[in-house]
Amino acid sequence: MKVFLHLFIIGSIVFGFACNTKPKISEEEKSHADSLMKVINLPELTALNKKILDDPNNPELYNQRAKIYLQYKQFEEAINDANRAIRIDTNQASFYLTKVDVYFANNETRNAKDVLENTVKRFPENTDALLKLAEIYYFVKQYENAFAKINAALKINENLAKGYYLKGNIYKETGDTGKAISSLQTAIEQDNKNTGIYVDLGLIYAGKKNPLAFEYYNTAINLDPKNIQALYAKAKLHQDLAQYKEAEELYKQITTINPNHAFSFYNLGAIEFSVKNNPTSAIDYFTRAIAANERYAEAYFARGACYQAINENEKASLDYQICLKLSPNNENAIEGLNSLSK
Numbered sequence: 001m002k003v004f005l006h007l008f009i010i011g012s013i014v015f016g017f018a019c020n021t022k023p024k025i026s027e028e029e030k031s032h033a034d035s036l037m038k039v040i041n042l043p044e045l046t047a048l049n050k051k052i053l054d055d056p057n058n059p060e061l062y063n064q065r066a067k068i069y070l071q072y073k074q075f076e077e078a079i080n081d082a083n084r085a086i087r088i089d090t091n092q093a094s095f096y097l098t099k100v101d102v103y104f105a106n107n108e109t110r111n112a113k114d115v116l117e118n119t120v121k122r123f124p125e126n127t128d129a130l131l132k133l134a135e136i137y138y139f140v141k142q143y144e145n146a147f148a149k150i151n152a153a154l155k156i157n158e159n160l161a162k163g164y165y166l167k168g169n170i171y172k173e174t175g176d177t178g179k180a181i182s183s184l185q186t187a188i189e190q191d192n193k194n195t196g197i198y199v200d201l202g203l204i205y206a207g208k209k210n211p212l213a214f215e216y217y218n219t220a221i222n223l224d225p226k227n228i229q230a231l232y233a234k235a236k237l238h239q240d241l242a243q244y245k246e247a248e249e250l251y252k253q254i255t256t257i258n259p260n261h262a263f264s265f266y267n268l269g270a271i272e273f274s275v276k277n278n279p280t281s282a283i284d285y286f287t288r289a290i291a292a293n294e295r296y297a298e299a300y301f302a303r304g305a306c307y308q309a310i311n312e313n314e315k316a317s318l319d320y321q322i323c324l325k326l327s328p329n330n331e332n333a334i335e336g337l338n339s340l341s342k
Contacts, residue, residue, distance in 0.1 A: 039069065042068070042072075044068060048064060048068065049065075052065070058088075059088035059089040062082070062084040062085040062088070063081070063082065063085040063092075063095050063098055066078045066080075066082040066085065066102065070102050073105070075105065075106040078098075079099065079102050082098045082099035082102060085098070093119060093123040096116075096118075097119065097128055100112045100115050100116050100132055103115065104132075109136060109139070109140070112132075112136060113133070116129060116133040117133065119133075120149075125156055127156050127157050127163075130150075130156075131150065131163060134146045134148075135166060138166055138170060143170050143173075146166065146170060150166055150167055161187045161190035161191035161194060162187075164183045164186040164187035167179075168181075168184035168200065169200065171183055172200065172204060177204055177207075180204060184201045188201075193223060195220040195223050195227050195229075195230060196220075196229075198216040198217070198223075198230070199216070199217065199220050199227075199233055202214075202215075202230070202234075202237075206237045209237075209240060209241065213233075213237055214237065217231075217233055217237070218234070226257050228257060228258055231254050231257075232254055232261075232264065234250055235247045235250035235254065235264070235267070239270075239271070247267070248268060248271060251264040251265075259292075260293075261292065262290075262292035262293040262296055262299070263289075265285045265288040266285070266289040266299050266302065269283075269285030269286040269302060269303075269306075270302065273306055279309040280306075280310065282302070282306045283307065286299050286302050286303035287303065295326055297322075297326035297327035297330060297333075298323075298327075300319045300322045300323040300333075301319065301323040301330060301332050304316040304319030304320045304333070304336055305332075307319060308339070308340065313340050320333045320336045324337075
């Protein structure tokens, strides 16, 4: 949790001396203050602040403001407003769930879990709370607990797409692809606009190199033409099926949507090097992958292999060494370094 900037507190006082020194502000505090000022000046927040001044005891207004702060990653302010809403009205489950969303977005899983468990006890019929708690159990791989909460929610309302979606993902992770497919297809019956469900079904079929995966990816892309997850999954399947032209077109499309998509640049490099035998062009793509993610160990190795292929051994050695710093047990990089010394 970032520390709120206290503008009127001096960090230290030297007794016996008049101190005109300005308080020292850390870079983290300054960054947070700058970011917060930008959010405070948003028209939507300005309008909401006026409503709060006119009606300071309205808990829903604080809940709405918490959601705006959450949207712009101002987590401390979001928690403060969620707590204000709860203090004014302790009987609204939605206020507790806003607080959970803030904790979850800020990677405070333990706090999110604690609040959810209390919320489920207080509001046992609230399916949103049950499914959010199931989701947390899923992320920490407590699958039995997740199933228990999902089933409790579905007992209250059997038409909850998210419940079947979570079940499908648990079955997929535990290796039961038959039940995973069945659950995800049931989720689609309840919500046929959720692109994530189609992508997950596609990934299951793609794991078997079954072209049926393309149908699910295409449906997701039709719903959201800039869905990078679906576009990348489709491109990767084309690549795995040796349909390199189609894969290249999609990877390039992805990089126009997201110029920092390291995986697409890496795979374009892999095609240039391994399929087209063009290490010089591949180096450019691997360099772009590294620019997008400077800790991309595999990209350093791949670029090193390209340099070695064109006899630029010093550059190859440097890339292999960087790869090993990032991934000390990378056998390919070890072999690459050894081959240079022969």
